Amino acid sequence: MKTQNRRTFVASAAALGVSAAATAMPIMEKKEKKILVHHALFWLKNPESKEDLAKLLAGLQTLRKIEAIKELHIGVPASTEKRDVVDTSYHASEVMFFDGLEDQKIYQDHAIHQKFIADCSHLWERVIVYDSIDS
Amino acid sequence: MKTQNRRTFVASAAALGVSAAATAMPIMEKKEKKILVHHALFWLKNPESKEDLAKLLAGLQTLRKIEAIKELHIGVPASTEKRDVVDTSYHASEVMFFDGLEDQKIYQDHAIHQKFIADCSHLWERVIVYDSIDS
Numbered sequence: 001m002k003t004q005n006r007r008t009f010v011a012s013a014a015a016l017g018v019s020a021a022a023t024a025m026p027i028m029e030k031k032e033k034k035i036l037v038h039h040a041l042f043w044l045k046n047p048e049s050k051e052d053l054a055k056l057l058a059g060l061q062t063l064r065k066i067e068a069i070k071e072l073h074i075g076v077p078a079s080t081e082k083r084d085v086v087d088t089s090y091h092a093s094e095v096m097f098f099d100g101l102e103d104q105k106i107y108q109d110h111a112i113h114q115k116f117i118a119d120c121s122h123l124w125e126r127v128i129v130y131d132s133i134d135s
Numbered sequence: 136m137k138t139q140n141r142r143t144f145v146a147s148a149a150a151l152g153v154s155a156a157a158t159a160m161p162i163m164e165k166k167e168k169k170i171l172v173h174h175a176l177f178w179l180k181n182p183e184s185k186e187d188l189a190k191l192l193a194g195l196q197t198l199r200k201i202e203a204i205k206e207l208h209i210g211v212p213a214s215t216e217k218r219d220v221v222d223t224s225y226h227a228s229e230v231m232f233f234d235g236l237e238d239q240k241i242y243q244d245h246a247i248h249q250k251f252i253a254d255c256s257h258l259w260e261r262v263i264v265y266d267s268i269d270s
Contacts, residue, residue, distance in 0.1 A: 036213050037230050039174055040220075041265060057270050073232075075267030078171050080239055085175075086264045093267035095172050095230065097208075104215055129221045130176060132210030132228035135192050 034134040035070070036098040038107075041090040043126040052123050056092050059120035063094070063113060068106040071097040090128075104131070169269040170205070171233040173242075176225040178261040187258050191227050194255035198229070198248060203241040206232040225263075239266070 046052050053076075060074045073095040077088040098104040107113055181187050188211075195209045208230040212223040233239045242248055 035208055036215075037208050037210060037228070038215075039230070039265070073170055073172050073267070074270055075172060076270045078236065078239075078266040078268035080171075080173075080236060080266040081243070083264070085262045086266060088266070090265065092270070093172070093265065095174070095267070101213065101215060104213075108216070127220045129218070130174070130225070130228065131213040131215040131221060131223070132208070132230070133213035135209055135211045135227070 033099060036100055036104050036134075037130075037132050038094075038096040038098060038104055039130045039132075040094045041128045042092040042094075042124045043089065044091045044123060045125045046123075047091060053091055056120055056123050059116050059123075060092065060094050062116055063096075063107075066107055066110050066112050068098060068103040068110070069096050070099055070103075100133075168234060171235055171239050171269075172265075172267050173229075173231040173233060173239055174265045174267075175229045176263045177227040177229075177259045178224065179226045179258060180260045181258075182226060188226055191255055191258050194251050194258075195227065195229050197251055198231075198242075201242055201245050201247050203233060203238040203245070204231050205234055205238075235268075 042056060044052050044056065057074060057076075063069065064072055073093075075093045075095070077090065077093075080086065082088075096107070098107065177191060179187050179191065192209060192211075198204065199207055208228075210228045210230070212225065212228075215221065217223075231242070233242065
């Protein structure tokens, strides 16, 4: 009986091992989720107007309320070292993370985003967007 | 004596209040820390070469070992909706977060970053960098 008990214990341990692996899978999947980075850069019509920049930055802040946005950084050019490859000509930047294409589309169509465009698009002369997905 | 005790209690509570505020300060400072977003976009010399893209992406992955990088996303153009403002002409993208200018400089000068440039710069024709800081 003692030997049999030991066998039962080993078999249970193996079963537990399988069970632990199965439990770990969703965590691994979560880690491997591909983030979509949406980066929009804005050039103002009136580059010298601090008021226009403030209006644009305030408009960008309203986007925080959109739940589909996982992370949002609203910024201005940083004073990093000057190099040929660094473009500091833009005036405002928004970097957003989404959990994939669908959430990015929800953001594009969202009423708060549409209101931002209606309220602020007269302020900018040019926008560039780079959408990239984790490789 | 009872009144005096109550006064002592109130005075202690005030002291505790000050102490709690002092303890909370570093957390507030941490929250308000400005993130520097460093975004580099790469255009390959041989846009059709899947091998060159793989080499570049592998080179970018080596940068993960640089401790000064707070967060890193290495990506390729996402298949978001086609719009005039969306530039999908690049081939690889790196988005890094730093805790400010100093950490970005540490990254620029880091041996691993320098090795990446030495090993991979022959692969790309053009690079654009946007450095922005939380406004």
